[in-house]
Amino acid sequence: MLFNSLGFALFLPIVFVLYWFVTNKNLKAQNLLLLAASYFFYSCWDYRFLFLLIFSTFLDFYTGQRIYRAVKPASKKFWLYLSVGVNLGLLGVFKYYNFFVDSLAHSLSAVGVTASFNTLDVILPVGISFYTFHGLSYVFDIHNGRTKPTDNFVDYSVFVSFFPLLVAGPIERATHLLPQIEKPRRFSYQQAVNGMRQILWGYFKKVAIADNCAEYANMIFNNSGHYPGSVLLLGAVLFSIQIYCDFSGYSDIALGVARLFGIELLRNFAFPFFSRDIAEFWRRWHISLSSWFKDYLYIPLGGSKVNTWKRVRNTIIIFVMSGLWHGAAWTYIIWGALNALYIIPSILIKSNRNHLDTVAQGRLLPSLSDTFKMLVTFMLTTLALAVFRSADMAHAFSFIGGIFTKSFFVIPTGEMLMGASVNILALLVVVTLFMVAEWLGRESLFAIEHTGEKWPRPLRWAFYLTIVLSTLYLTGIPQQFVYFQF
Template sequence: MLFNSLSFAIFLPIVFILYWFVTNKSLKLQNLLLLASSYFFYACWDYRFLFLLAFSTFLDFYTGQRIYAAENKASKKFWLWLSVGINVGLLGVFKYYNFFAGSFIDLLSEFGVKTTFSALNILLPVGISFYTFHGLSYVFDISNGKTKPCYQFVDYAVFVSFFPLLVAGPIERATHLLPQIQKERSFSYAQAVNGMRQILWGYFKKVAIADNCAEYVTMIFNNYQHYPGSVVLMGAVLFTIEVYCDFSGYSDIALGVARLFGIELLRNFAFPFFSRSIAEFWRRWHISLSSWFKDYVYIPLGGSKVSAWKRVRNTFIIFLLSGIWHGASWTYVIWGALSALFIMPSILMKSNRTYTDIVAKGKLFPTFDELWRMALTFALTVLSLAIFRSSDIVNAFYFIGRIFSSSILVKPTGEMFMGGSVHILFLLAVVTLFMMMEWLGRENKFAIETTGDRKPRPVRWAFYLVIVMLTFYMTGVPQQFVYFQF
């Protein structure tokens, strides 16, 4: 069930009404409703994988209790690594078996060795990377003494499978979400209005910008050999905008929907395009995943409080893991390695915490120094994401080579784009408007969080109407959310 589908437009109001008007007198009934709704939501994708979701949930629910009750370190480690081993094993089989088996076969074939390995004809369960990491964070936090186990299965199952975040995050922590699930919730009009604003902004980013960018991105990446470097560069920039608007749009909708049910989810994006360094960018992009790797991999390895060599090692480990987490492709691995190289200077010079404030806070315009730093960070992001988007390493190499060829000076014409120059120019105008709104709202949790708060109601509603009209006007062929494949 897509957020941008008619079925979800019917599903959400029904759950909302049942939640606040039928089950509102009982926390247990509310949580049971959320669990049933979440499993129905997931079943709409593929009901066959409900068992896998339920098994993963029960595994961590049980092992979490065993870890907490363990009488010695050996017993605690046994139950912890049992949970980790099974979770990672399932993730590995469904997501990575064919990739590693194929790579192994190709390697042996280079030496003339034939093997009997074969690929498995299995589907990738949607959301498996996200709900697996939910469960792992829970058992890690119990093992580290940061939280106590949950003894109500329904409550824990809602934490793992809450439908707004089930298939594409954000990756929640038990210490943040479980207490909200376990306590009484009352309807807040202000919270609901704030949630509706964020949902609106999320749909605008997804439907009006990401889906329209995706059409040009697909066209350019699939036929880059036939386009000049200027158009290929435009394709790389449009993909960067697409993946941000698509994924952050999903996160906005997820956070907004959760607020309708009185629940606050973790923030996943904090205006990353206005970052002044790669280190700052990674504090603002896919925050829940970056912080997950920092807390459960980077810091246990020693973090930055170790020798220079170990800082380099630790940084490469988390970025390579991040690349592999995204999928079974060497382009993701190279993207992770390149991201580690880009951030390495700040790690070695211990300047990665230089920019922790909001750029140009309280000002309309950035300084020249801030501007060129943001431009450089954006350029490096575009370069790395071009590799991320490419079908394979060879095409990534030639794609980037096309950008740096002499044809970069060729002026793009309307004939190079489907729909002619009018459509692409209109899209670029809307993207410019979007970036302006993001800049003006960068001190908020999302761009239009406080837009019009001090304006008369007719002005506010006129603004919302413009956003809705732009969204509907630019609605094209619905595209699946990019991160559903991860």
């Protein structure tokens, strides 16, 4: 079931009404309803993988209790390693097995050894990377003494499978979400209004911006050999905007929907395109994944409390692992490695913590220096995302190499980009207006969080109606959320 589907438009109000008007006086009934709704939501993709989700949930629930109750450190480690081994084993079989055996076969072939390995004909379960990391964070936190295990399997199951975040995050922590599930929730009109406002903005980003950018990005990337360098750069920029609006749009909808049920999820994006260096970008992009790798991989490796070269090593490890988390392809791994190379200079000169505030905080316009830094950061991340989007590394080299040719100075024309639902000039105007709105709201949780709060009600509702009508008018060919494949 997609957030941008008719099925979800029927599903959400039904669950909302049952939650607040039928089960609202009984916390256990509310949580059972959320669990049933979440399992139904997940089953709409493929009910067979629901059993895998339930197995993973039970595994971490059980091993979490055994870790907490174990007296000997060896016993704690045994149950921790069991949970980690089984979870990563399942992830490896479904997501990485074919990639590794194919890579091994190609490597052996390169040195003159012919090898053939059997591959698996399996479908990647939707959201497996997300709910696996939910469970792992739970057992890690218990092992490290950050939290105690819950004795309520239903509550824990809701933590793992809460439907707004189940298939594409954010990656939650038990220390943040589980206490909200375990305590009674009361309906808050203001929280629900904020949730609806965030949902509205999320749909606008996904449908009006991301889906239309996707049409052009797909056209350009899939036929890159036929376009001049200027159009290739345009395609890379449009893909950057697409993936940001697609994924952050999903996150906005997820956070907004959770608010309708009295639950606050972790923030996943904080206007990353207004970052002044790569370190700041990664503090603002896919925050829940970045912080997960920081807490459960970077810090255990020594974090920043080791010498400079070990910090560089740790940085390379977490970025390569972040790339691998996204998928079983060299393009993802190289994308992660590129970001590591981008950020290493700031580690060496100890400037990676320079920009902890919001750019141009309290001012309308940025300084020339900040503007230049944001443009450089955006272009670096755009080139890396071009690798991320490419079909393979040969395509990535060809695509990026095609940008840096004399054809870079060819002025793109409408004739080069015909066939999409929205005219390219119209799309660029809409994208520009969108970026202006994001800039004006950059000090908020999301762009329109406080827009119109002090306006007269008719004007405020006219603003919301304008967004709704714009979204409907700009609806093109529906695209699946990008991060569902991860």
